[in-house]
Amino acid sequence: MIEIKDLTKTYTVGGQVSKVVDHVSFKLAKGEIVSIIGHSGSGKTTLLSLIGGLTKPDSGSVIIGGKDIWAMDDAGLSGFRNRMLSFIFQFSSLIPTLTAFENVVLPAAFGDYKEEITGYAKELLDTVGLGDKMNSFPSQLSGGQQRRIAIARAFINRPEIILADEPTGDLDEETEAEIMALFKNMNREREVTFLLVTHSSELAGQAGRQLRMSSGLVSAA
Amino acid sequence: MGKRIRIFSIAVKNLRRKIIRTVLLLLAVTVVTAALFSATLFISSMQNALKIGTYRLGADVLVVPEKYATEARAALLAGEPTSFYMDRAVLEKAKRVEGVKAATPQLFIKPASFTCCYNVDVFLIAFEPETDFTITPWLEKNLKKKLTGNEIIAGRTVPVLVGDSIPFYGTLFNVVGTMEPTGMKFFDQSVFMTMDAAYAMAASSKENAMQPITIERNKISAVLIKVQDGFTPERVAIRLEHDIDGIKAIASEEVINTVRRQLGGLMKGILAISVVLWVLALLMLGFAFYMIVNERQRELGLLRAMGARKGHIFRLIVLEAILISVSGGIAGLIGGSALLLGFKGLIISSFKLPYLLPPVPVLMELVAGAVLFSLMTGLIASLIPATLASSLEPYEAIRKGE
Ligand SMILES: Nc1ncnc2c1ncn2[C@@H]1O[C@H](COP(=O)(O)OP(=O)(O)OP(=O)(O)O)[C@@H](O)[C@H]1O
Numbered sequence: 192m193i194e195i196k197d198l199t200k201t202y203t204v205g206g207q208v209s210k211v212v213d214h215v216s217f218k219l220a221k222g223e224i225v226s227i228i229g230h231s232g233s234g235k236t237t238l239l240s241l242i243g244g245l246t247k248p249d250s251g252s253v254i255i256g257g258k259d260i261w262a263m264d265d266a267g268l269s270g271f272r273n274r275m276l277s278f279i280f281q282f283s284s285l286i287p288t289l290t291a292f293e294n295v296v297l298p299a300a301f302g303d304y305k306e307e308i309t310g311y312a313k314e315l316l317d318t319v320g321l322g323d324k325m326n327s328f329p330s331q332l333s334g335g336q337q338r339r340i341a342i343a344r345a346f347i348n349r350p351e352i353i354l355a356d357e358p359t360g361d362l363d364e365e366t367e368a369e370i371m372a373l374f375k376n377m378n379r380e381r382e383v384t385f386l387l388v389t390h391s392s393e394l395a396g397q398a399g400r401q402l403r404m405s406s407g408l409v410s411a412a
Numbered sequence: 413m414g415k416r417i418r419i420f421s422i423a424v425k426n427l428r429r430k431i432i433r434t435v436l437l438l439l440a441v442t443v444v445t446a447a448l449f450s451a452t453l454f455i456s457s458m459q460n461a462l463k464i465g466t467y468r469l470g471a472d473v474l475v476v477p478e479k480y481a482t483e484a485r486a487a488l489l490a491g492e493p494t495s496f497y498m499d500r501a502v503l504e505k506a507k508r509v510e511g512v513k514a515a516t517p518q519l520f521i522k523p524a525s526f527t528c529c530y531n532v533d534v535f536l537i538a539f540e541p542e543t544d545f546t547i548t549p550w551l552e553k554n555l556k557k558k559l560t561g562n563e564i565i566a567g568r569t570v571p572v573l574v575g576d577s578i579p580f581y582g583t584l585f586n587v588v589g590t591m592e593p594t595g596m597k598f599f600d601q602s603v604f605m606t607m608d609a610a611y612a613m614a615a616s617s618k619e620n621a622m623q624p625i626t627i628e629r630n631k632i633s634a635v636l637i638k639v640q641d642g643f644t645p646e647r648v649a650i651r652l653e654h655d656i657d658g659i660k661a662i663a664s665e666e667v668i669n670t671v672r673r674q675l676g677g678l679m680k681g682i683l684a685i686s687v688v689l690w691v692l693a694l695l696m697l698g699f700a701f702y703m704i705v706n707e708r709q710r711e712l713g714l715l716r717a718m719g720a721r722k723g724h725i726f727r728l729i730v731l732e733a734i735l736i737s738v739s740g741g742i743a744g745l746i747g748g749s750a751l752l753l754g755f756k757g758l759i760i761s762s763f764k765l766p767y768l769l770p771p772v773p774v775l776m777e778l779v780a781g782a783v784l785f786s787l788m789t790g791l792i793a794s795l796i797p798a799t800l801a802s803s804l805e806p807y808e809a810i811r812k813g814e
């Protein structure tokens with residue numbers, strides 16, 4: 192269960208103060224799929240970063256599993272990102288020096304992974320339809336393929352929460368449907384909670400609940 | 413369990429990605445380490461040589477016949493050997509002079525050519541193994557036993573091999589060892605034998621040799637003296653000349669001091685240059701890593717998003733720098749050694765000093781020191797960039813790199 196309380200983030204650019212996330216509060220139940228839609232620049236990515244512990248809010252709190260993540264130290268917060276939560280970024284997020292497979296298992300380099308990783312990584316690559324691209328480098332993959340590798344990586348740590356920023360942005364309708372099926376499957380089988388930012392009304396429509404973001408404010412859609 | 417990715421392999425892959433930059437940075441460390449290592453090794457070799465004591469430096473005072481003072485000086489400093497003799501009584505008198513701790517006689521026998529296989533002129537130096545303190549340290553290093561009977565040791569440039577038998581003045585001698593190069597022509601072109609062997613050789617030369625030689629048993633060429641603690645060689649030399657008639661006493665301190673001064677100046681020069689080089693390499697490496705961190709911000713931010721702690725990022729950057737600097741350091745060690753080896757001859761001839769590698773433990777220390785030094789170079793150079801990298805806010809880093 193995720194509780195976002197009064198979250199605020201402002202940026203000052205050239206003396207101009209803009210409230211990118213403006214006193215946002217909402218709750219996500221465990222196993223919920225919630226979508227966020229909103230215009231470009233409305234603060235969606237910033238909001239996800241605040242929830243995922245990537246940027247510090249000016250005020251407010253993000254409480255996950257009863258703990259305020261912004262009250263944790265670096266090791267605690269990093270461990271939380273490593274084991275509890277995964278990001279799917281809006282833009283390419285693979286490490287160029289590593290192969291597709293290595294990118295997928297990368298999170299294990301930063302945490303205590305006792306479970307089997309290799310087989311699971313292959314399984315995930317198969318699931319996103321790239322089992323045969325294991326040894327390809329990002330530069331040898333298309334944008335959509337890179338995106339699918341990033342999606343496979345997001346599941347390697349068996350997270351409880353996935354924060355996905357336009358996860359199907361550069362995928363065709365068919366692949367988008369497959370990815371959505373994967374999300375739903377993970378949601379059903381493991382009760383993974385999803386917070387999806389999307390422009391796609393198709394994807395947004397499949398969420399259990401929709402939020403709308405506008406000028407830093409979040410409201411029910 | 414499968415092949416997991418480790419921070420180490422991420423670092424190696426990053427270095428391989430920009431291989432030219434990596435090699436250039438590595439070479440910078442190589443040059444500095446090579447310079448520092450060869451300089452330190454050179455200086456410690458020189459100090460080692462001074463410590464062991466060469467023939468001319470091993471004795472504090474050299475006593476020779478007064479008439480031959482100039483020749484003796486020339487022989488010892490310029491390596492132009494001549495022979496001269498005086499009464500053995502000088503030795504006994506010298507031993508009684510105040511400040512003399514030990515005295516040992518030597519015989520210098522004029523160049524003898526031997527024509528068994530080559531025609532070469534060598535200088536014969538005879539010493540008394542029981543009292544000697546100047547040649548024995550050299551022999552011990554090479555022979556590990558005392559010289560007896562008709563055994564000889566050949567200087568570096570005498571063209572003979574261990575096991576050869578060569579005749580001098582009609583007597584056959586067995587070569588039982590050869591010397592390390594000492595840096596003195598005089599020494600390197602000499603053959604060393606015991607005083608007893610030399611007297612016997614001279615005695616039998618009348619029957620056996622075409623050009624006989626006369627050296628009476630009561631003649632010696634020089635007395636080498638070690639002074640007691642608390643006495644300066646100069647003072648003892650003055651005393652010797654005062655107490656014994658017809659001799660000239662040459663104090664070696666002057667020679668040693670000159671060499672020491674030369675070495676000291678050289679060391680300061682090399683040190684100054686090395687420090688400058690090092691600072692430059694440090695700045696270069698530091699700046700390069702600052703840029704590396706800058707251009708990889710997005711990647712580093714992504715690693716943080718995947719759960720990398722600040723410490724992981726710090727380690728990754730420092731590791732990359734250390735990998736470069738330690739490889740550079742090892743290359744520098746090899747390069748520096750090659751440099752010294754290549755110029756060994758030149759060093760020996762220009763310093764007129766024996767060139768002895770320091771003992772193995774000291775050598776190991778130097779090698780370990782060089783590796784540690786290169787490691788520290790990488791560590792220090794990457795400290796600031798690594799700190800910057802690890803303190804980036806993940807979201808900012810990811811955005812900025814976009
Ligand atoms: N580090 C920053 N410094 C200054 N302004 C920022 C910073 N990060 C975000 N902003 C501003 O905050 C606003 C929201 O950005 P954000 O990336 O959250 O939008 P978004 O809703 O994800 O847009 P899009 O749909 O285009 O991805 C933008 O106007 C952006 O310029």
Ligand SMILES: [Mg+2]
Nearest residue numbers: 235236281356
């Ligand atoms: Mg965005």
